[in-house]
Amino acid sequence: MTSTHHTQTRRPLACIVLAAGKGTRMKSELPKVLHKVAGRSMVGHVVAAASALAPDRIVVVVGPGMEDVATEVAPHATVVQESQLGTADAVMAARPLVEGFDGDVLVVYGDTPLVTPATLSRMTEARDGASGDPAVVVLGMRPDDPGAYGRLIQGADGGLEAIVEYLDATEDQRAVTLCNAGLMAFDGRRLFALLDAIGNDNAKGEFYLTDAVAVARAAGHACRVVEASAEEVVGVNSRAELAAVERLMQHRLRAAAMAGGATLADPETVYFSHDTRLGRDVTVGQNVVFGPGVEVGDRVEIRPFCHLEEVRVASGALIGPYARLRPGADIGPDVHIGNFVEVKNARIDQGAKVNHLTYIGDASVGAKANIGAGTITCNYDGFFKSRTEIGAGAFIGSNSALVAPVTIGAGAIVGAGSVVTRNVPADALTVERSKQSVHEGWAAGFRTRRAAEKAARSK
Template sequence: MSYTADLSLIVLAAGQGTRMNSDVPKVLHKVGAAPLLHHALWAGRSIEPGKIVVVTGYGAAQVGKAALAFDPDILLVEQTERKGTAHAVACAADLLVDEKGQALVLYGDTPFVSGDTLLAMRTAAKEFDIVVLGFEAPDPGRYGRLIVDGNQLQEIVEYKDASPAQREISLCNSGVIYANKVLLFDLIAQVGCDNEAGEYYLTDIVALANKAGKSASYVICDAFETQGINTRSELSMAEAAFQSRARAEALENGVTLTAPETVYFALDTVIGRDTVIGPNVIFGPNVTIESEAEVKGFCHLEGCHISRGAQVGPFARLRPGAELAEDVHIGNFVEVKNAILDQGVKVGHLTYLGDAHIGEFTNIGAGTITCNYDGVNKHKTTIGARVFIGSNTMLVAPVRVGNDAMTGSGSVITKDVEDAALALGRAVQVNKPGLAVRLMQLYQAAKAARLKG
């Protein structure tokens, strides 16, 4: 991705979200397995800003950590007092004091603003000093109203301060602003708090700009894009809306979903065309699936990469660091974590592979476990190419099994196995003739005495 050096993105993420009834900062509640904040950053990144500033407040440390997890180059600033949106944007001024060009202001609790909408705002900003994102609301409620004359935006009036006539206007303010950066901070410095709430409204810069002879306009988007999340009910509706759109997009991109309404995507899920996704598949963050793969029903995937032609499931779990090469087969009740499986590896069922590298065309028998954790540290298991691991093999890491080797079923492998060797690590079987019957009679007699007694 190339970046536009003269564009800065400011994301406001200081609110607590009291209506969420939660100790978690509002912007960290999740939709599509990602914090609301990440959705705003994802949208903003689509127009390639040179710098990104996140304005934190309530839960600043948590919010900052989440922002840096999205992009370690993000700049953070804390709004220690919540005095309104203009004051929040002003907090970013010192971080952008030497920056020219444009600034885009987004909100960390508004996850659905699209990249196309932001591109339209950027285009409009070539002709106007300030561009505001608006939407037509069938029920405007308590949104601020856009007062316009043709394509000229004259002012934004907050609902609390609007006249009865202005409250009849259906063109509403989303809060998203694209503006000349120097002008933005100059105007914010002039904003007062003479309003019912006693706050510094970012929306006041429009009237101030017009008064100073600057130009302001607006772009209209679908009302859905401006939906802010303030309650648990709205969060659940946002999740449903996100999943509906993600499923439709996957189908449009050539992915087969056999039961679309049961598949749950994450914000950053990537799936290639002609891949088949079965019912009740759950995607966590950071999953990429190449073309012509198949994920069967009831699988949970997170932080993994699945290559072309691979098959996963049903009832499989891929955890972060799982890398499946082409034509790998993962069967039912298999868990893979931080492990690389080379081309053609088969893991049929009932297996755990963690902290491992499995060579090409190796077959892992049912019940195999890489014993990777000693209670303190993790250790790696390396299995070569064309190996046959017998059922119920315990591989006690760190350990290496060479190319073309084999382990006997039920073995506990604690030492390296050289290439082409057969490893047996189990107790010798001993048969005691007649002892089974005598033991059963003894057990039954003991039980009868206990019941009698």
């Protein structure tokens, strides 16, 4: 990803991600920031946005016992906020890794997964000396309903004079629509001097990061505001808010897909992962779900009700409807994967057709091979997975079971209904089924006997 930060001329940059919140309203054993949006953890989204600026270091602040969060954000450093005494206390936990840093320090939150690299970059740019060398830059927003948000009070020059909490605000201050979004950028040389001066004389006895503005202004330092959309800085504290953020993220991903040249028949029914990649002139039908790790080439058509995850689909392929492509599926150019077909850990080469009611797992299918309806590659014996190799131009008849490990040679034909347990040479015919027998009149006699038995039982 191209950095939105000017790496050649920029000042050194560090980022502190606050991720220690327990998220009790989530009613979950999983730490709040590990809940996923578009297939990636919330803290993963935030770290990715920060990483796009190519910072010199990223430090993630976690709570006690949050080793799984540390694993999620590795290789970035983590520190533990032992005391849990507010947002300023959380930043102070990062002091051993950031103190003395001669550059900008971004402070962001692990539960705001919609924040973009562009907004973070604008915050660091506002720290530039041309802007008056502000000690603190605060991210603001203008929500439709300002409600109980803290208000950002600006001076005549546009500088930030104060953050006033709603309960402490006058009527005139409450009329201000510019609200505090929480994210902040600091001059690293002044950061901890400001935090050291923050007190906890409040109802909760906590140290609030927002008080850094008052401390900075009292010391004669300038502060500034950068605005972002309210949508971008939505935080998550409950399952309902998680669902709301997922909707916003999906709207963003759908718009990006269409802007990139894909057609979505009914955008609101298509669900993307954060890393879905679609080529040009891709058509996606209704109710298609892209799990993580999907790459789709140009001119692919994905028909309705398909599910794809960790797969590659090459140009010109036709997928679905009702197809499931599982991890490891590698679909070649101009391949047809039809209705109720499942492919897992298998390569399907150019022009091959797997059109109906079929399972292809741990296999390779050669170019222009045709796999008949109801075919199964029997890849698991209860202990081990084995592979099936189907050569180019082979024809597999309907309702066949290919018991792996087995190889079907190029151009070979497997008769319908066969259970194939031995390799088939190229251009050979194999038929493996019982000899058909015919007993004339048997069916009529059967029906007569059974009807009589039923009548006798009903008396």
